[in-house]
Amino acid sequence: MTKVPHTSAYGGMVICMRTTLNLPDGLVAQAKAQAAASGQTLTSLIEEGLRLVLQKHDVPCPAAPEPLPAYGDPAGRILVDLGDHDAVWRVLDEDRHA
Numbered sequence: 001m002t003k004v005p006h007t008s009a010y011g012g013m014v015i016c017m018r019t020t021l022n023l024p025d026g027l028v029a030q031a032k033a034q035a036a037a038s039g040q041t042l043t044s045l046i047e048e049g050l051r052l053v054l055q056k057h058d059v060p061c062p063a064a065p066e067p068l069p070a071y072g073d074p075a076g077r078i079l080v081d082l083g084d085h086d087a088v089w090r091v092l093d094e095d096r097h098a
Contacts, residue, residue: 031045
């Protein structure tokens, strides 16, 4: 089972959800190996693959969303870039296990 993060903006708030995909273990292992070999995340590899399939079948893909703002602390340090899904999930996972 692979969870794919999804983010969207609603009324100035960022809403994150995960979608569960039931994929064969061998396929996931191959996808993870391919992602690692190409320096991608599994999520970005799956996203790329879905876009290719949809383009092949002439299904219009929405334009890439505008970049989400990155928020920081008063000293100007960026705490997490909301456009970086992996960073957001790392922070959420760290917070959950703290």
